[in-house]
Amino acid sequence: MSFLHLTLTLNPVPPELNTRLQSARSLPGVRFFTLAEIPDDQACRQRLYPLVREGVLDDPGHGSGFESYADFCEKIYPRCYRDHAATQFLAASGEEWIGLCSLILNGDHTARAGLTVVKQPGRGQGIATELKRRSILACLNHGIRRVTTRVYETNHPMLTINRRLGFTEETG
Numbered sequence: 020m021s022f023l024h025l026t027l028t029l030n031p032v033p034p035e036l037n038t039r040l041q042s043a044r045s046l047p048g049v050r051f052f053t054l055a056e057i058p059d060d061q062a063c064r065q066r067l068y069p070l071v072r073e074g075v076l077d078d079p080g081h082g083s084g085f086e087s088y089a090d091f092c093e094k095i096y097p098r099c100y101r102d103h104a105a106t107q108f109l110a111a112s113g114e115e116w117i118g119l120c121s122l123i124l125n126g127d128h129t130a131r132a133g134l135t136v137v138k139q140p141g142r143g144q145g146i147a148t149e150l151k152r153r154s155i156l157a158c159l160n161h162g163i164r165r166v167t168t169r170v171y172e173t174n175h176p177m178l179t180i181n182r183r184l185g186f187t188e189e190t191g
């Protein structure tokens with residue numbers, strides 16, 4: 020078992036992707052926002068932690084275990100999330116954060132798609148697809164030419180989402 024490396028080329032944007040990018044899914048009761056809209060405080064970290072933890076532990080490519088809340092706050096949250104707040108796409112239902120799609124802009128017109136997760140009760144409704152769609156639109160707005168990601172080969176939902184949005188497998 021291994022990870023597949025996927026790439027989305029955005030120069031030029033494939034015509035079929037253009038169509039997909041313009042079609043937002045209607046998801047009643049789900050609110051979309053970015054981490055940049057949320058104050059950098061304890062409440063924010065407490066909402067983000069269970070989401071990231073569930074995503075990492077549910078990813079079939081992950082080993083076992085996840086950092087404690089304290090380690091998350093000290094080591095992961097600043098570097099992986101807060102420093103890239105404008106490209107952390109979130110979904111909430113009421114007060115609960117139920118989805119995340121993490122993107123890091125590399126500063127050389129490329130970007131790396133990180134963790135995508137939807138909490139178990141919310142899965143299968145298109146939330147991850149909508150988060151990912153928003154992240155790709157942000158890439159276009161930032162002049163990103165290429166987005167890379169890696170997905171474990173048995174992670175069929177994530178592979179389906181990425182391939183539908185135009186990611187293709189890197190070869191060689």
Ligand SMILES: CC(C)(COP(=O)(O)OP(=O)(O)OC[C@H]1O[C@@H](n2cnc3c(N)ncnc32)[C@H](O)[C@@H]1OP(=O)(O)O)[C@@H](O)C(=O)NCCC(=O)NCCS
Pocket residue numbers: 073074075077078079133134135136137138141142143144145146147148149174175176177179180
């Ligand atoms: C991957 C994940 C984010 C998807 O979230 P989601 O909101 O349920 O995804 P969506 O509803 O937008 O789309 C899932 C798609 O995968 C498809 N799918 C689900 N199971 C599948 C399978 N076994 N084989 C093929 N496609 C599958 C669904 O049919 C759906 O497509 P549809 O829109 O045509 O119905 C969610 O399952 C999750 O959090 N998994 C654990 C964390 C993880 O593995 N993250 C990825 C690592 S980066």
